[in-house]
Amino acid sequence: MSQGDQLVTALNMAEHDDFYADLLNAHDGLSDEESQAFNARLILILANHIGNPDVLKQALLAAR
Numbered sequence: 001m002s003q004g005d006q007l008v009t010a011l012n013m014a015e016h017d018d019f020y021a022d023l024l025n026a027h028d029g030l031s032d033e034e035s036q037a038f039n040a041r042l043i044l045i046l047a048n049h050i051g052n053p054d055v056l057k058q059a060l061l062a063a064r
Contacts, residue, residue, distance in 0.1 A: 007058035 013019060027035045047056055 005052060005054045007055050007062060009062065 027038065030038060050056060050059075
């Protein structure tokens, strides 16, 4: 596998605490059902951005 086919699990984002706060804020005012739907849409958007099926499979295994 090339490096682009490997899931990055080490910290790889600047201002990660700010992103986490933004993520929590995005759920403000949503019902549980709306929050789950939001998460599903976000996952699909990010999966599309990643685009690499091997990396996405690694992410599914890592999250499980």
